Amino acid sequence: MATVDQAGGLGFLLALVDREQAARVRLRTGLPEEDPAAAGRPPKGYGWQYGLRDLPASVVWWMLQQDDPDVNVLVYEHARIDDRVRHDILRGVPQGPGRTRRVKVDRALSRFPPPEVRLASGPEELTAVLREVGSMGQGRAAARMVGREDWPVVAAADAVRPLPGYARWALSVRPDCPPEVRARFGTHRKFTHRKFTHRLRTAGIVDGPAAYATTTRPAPQALSVLAMGRWAFPARLAEAHAALRPLVRAELGGNTEAWAVLAQLLPTFTGTVPELVTTARAIAGDAA
Known part of the structure; x- marks a missing residue:
């Protein structure tokens, strides 16, 4: 029998096969x-919100990209975003x-003083400050000056002459750093690929929902976040669906025994979602 804790993750995967x-x-x-309708709304109560504290920075960013006043309230105090x-x-x-219309600010945020x-x-001035960075502290301070409209300036400055390493580090771990700019920063001569990717992973930066769905471990955590995405970041969830749908349909489909095995494995499985799916199918075999 599926437990309450498994319901969201299993429900997310079941949405990838046909209704029958x-x-x-x-x-x-x-x-x-x-x-x-309920799956598309935030749960009521406060206990579930503790899980928000452990969300990777990129997931928090996908939530902010919804431009939903209610979601913005939930992530305003998250440690993964800066002032x-x-x-x-x-x-x-x-x-x-592509959005330009001002987002409504929920009254619940009025209790917070504007950050300095x-x-x-x-x-x-922005380019000059970034070029003067000589430490990680300075890099973080300079990165906090960068808003949505400033990324083209950052990209252009780096294209003319690579920004200092500490500036690149600090900018690359901002969750709102455009992927193409982050990729460019990773080519800095002082950064090895392993060092750069480790730094991004530690900061909670993921390339996108597809990468999150296929590479995050453990699977229970990934599926819990993806299930939450139906209300938290629905605009980006299709990317995760597209990444997992072919595998889930091919390996599980209507094989009820494989699904039953998956439900048993899920609570303690330490691998990725694709590994969970293929393991369940291997154990169950072709029985339907």
Whole structure:
């Protein structure tokens, strides 16, 4: 029988197969039917919110890209975002790709005093500050000056002449750093690929929902976050669906015994979601 803790993760995976197959799996595993409307809303109560503290920085960023006032309230105090991002939330700056309309600021954020941030007077000052960075502390301070509209300036400055290493480090671990800019920063002559990727992993930076869905371990944690994504970052969730759907359909599909094995393995499985799926199929064999 599926436990309450497994329900969200199993439900996320079941959404990747057709309805008839999912119905048979629910019957076999004891997983109750899910209310789509409820799955698309944040849970009520406070206990579940403790899990937000452990979210990777990139997941928090995907949440902010929703430009949802209710979601912004939840992540405003998250340790993975800095005062520049908080400053922009209070100003209603949109973060979703291509969006320009001001985001409504929930009254719940009125209890917070505006964070004190240093803003550059223009591209010249920002570029000068970044070029003067000589320590990680200076790098972090300079990185906090960068807002959504400043990334083209950063990219252009680095293209003309590579920014100092500490500046690149600090900018690359900002969750809002554009992927193409982050990739460029990783080519700095002082950064080995292993060192750079380790630094990003430690900071909670992931290339995108597809990479998160296929490489994060342990699988229970990844599936819990992906299930939460139905209300927290629905605009980006399709990327995770696309990455996992072919494997789940090929390895599990309507094989109810494989799904039952997966439900048993899930609570303590330490590998990735793809490893969980293939392991369950291998144990169950071809029985349907």
